Amino acid sequence: MKWFKTAMVILMVIPAPVTSPAIAAGPVVHLQDDRLTLDVKDQPLATILDMLSDRGIRIRIDPRINPTVTASFTDRPIGAAITGILKSVDYALIWRKDKASTAGEPRLWEIRIFYKGQEARIRPLKKTANLAVFKNPDGTYHVRDVLLVRLNPNATKAVMAALLDRLGASIIDSYPPLGIVRLRLPHGSDVPAIAGAIADFPGIRGAEPDYAYPLEGGGPATGAAVSPSVPPASSPSAADAAVAVMDSGLSVDFAGSPFVRAAYDALSPGGDVGDELGHGTQMTLIASGAINPLGTAVDDAPGSPVIPIRTFDDNGFTSTYTLMRGIDHAIENGARVLSLSWGSETSSSLLETATRYAAEKGLIIVAAAGNAPTGNPVYPAAYEHVIGVGALTPDGKAWDQSNYGDFVSVSAPGLADLPVGYNGDPGIYAGTSIATAYTARRVAAILTRNPDADGATIMKILAEEK
DSSP states (O other), X not given: OTHHHHHTTEEEEOOOOXXXXXXXXXXXXXXXXXXXXXEEEEEEHHHHHHHHHHTTOEEEEOTTOOOEEEEEEEEEEHHHHHHHHOTXXXXXXXXXXXXXXXXOOEEEEEEEEEOTTOGGGOEEOOOOOOOOEEEOTTSOEEEEXXXXXXXXXXOOHHHHHHHHHHHTOEEEEEEGXXXXXXXXXXXXXXXXXXXXXXXXXXXEEEEEEEEEEEOXXXXXXXXXXXXXXXXXXXXXXXXXXXXXXXXXXXXXXXXXXXXXXXXXXXXXXXXXXXXXXXXXXXXXXXXXXXXXXXXXXXXXXXXXXXXXXXXXXXXXXXXXXXXXXXXXXXXXXXXXXXXXXXXXXXXXXXXXXHHHHHHHTTOEEEEEOOSSOOOOOOBTTTXXXXXXXXXXXXXXXBOTTOOOSTTEEEEEEOEEEESSOSSSOSEEEESHHHHHHHHHHHHHHHHHHOTTOOXXXXXXXXXXXX
């Protein structure tokens, strides 16, 4: 699939066709290899850099630098391009080999922009990382004007060019392990209808919207509680199995904790990881062993190193493609367990494919069964390669709000006294989210003792250790 190497180094942000006076043409920012095509008028530099960061390029810049840019040129070396539009500042381009490319070609990884002699003042580019989410009539959500296309292994560059021409679309990004390309459609597109219309397009294995999933974690439990302080945690061993917590991130208050191995922001790659919602911090504290669910003993499940991955935005949404980025980071940083303390009744074939890929790479995946006892399958917990987790009360009984069904593989304590709030103040929280993070920690402990344990062995041990 020769053309796919090219897709990995292309960013195209092309305006939608003008269909009415209300739709204005937008900027063109096209990066291929080390050559930049730019057609912008009176655009803040931050807007241009924001488009480049959508491609996964890290941007670090002195916050004082944000001139208005008007420029039009084609295929200019990126160094010369930056020099031309920013005459009074310095810059540095950082290149790295692309792990996703079989040939290992270096690609542009980071751009640094600063005043001469003041590089210490650069900071990660502040950008709007919230997803533009659209709610469909059937209650599902997707990212506006974004389509995910999975290609056949023998797809050619001509196939992709024909598809882009037919849709008036541009490539935003690609995910080579699964042959998935992320496309920007014209403004106001009916994405589900377009996905269905191109299902039989030559060279296409499938297409669907970049489905969005809301974070519906557990809420405060009835009754007041005194929030505990976080107990000191010993530094985990490098040999301990690590848990990747894909959630709303990690509060900066805990960023330097000894149990944090490698935090990552899948919504804004290269940015500093924070947590405006608190849910990800809660789950990280449970998965690491810093906090124990009520009804468990301190030594029931040893703590584990954690890799907090911010996959939910400040509005509480994630998307299929964002989760793929998170899975990639978990794999690259040696995680053995993937903890997903959330779920949705929306089943995505591409999300199922991505989580199966993670499982084939050796990750044990645990996911929340849901906090509404409907009996309806919740995904990703209901995928066959995922351990679905229900919640118990501290006395070992089923929590009355825990979902149920054949897809629920195990249940675990689901109440905890937490020093960080989510949709409320610190205190006692309840939910399958907590049970999931605790189960992930138990799975990590099993893998630390027996690194070669497979899914069946892990399920047997979880049942025996009740």
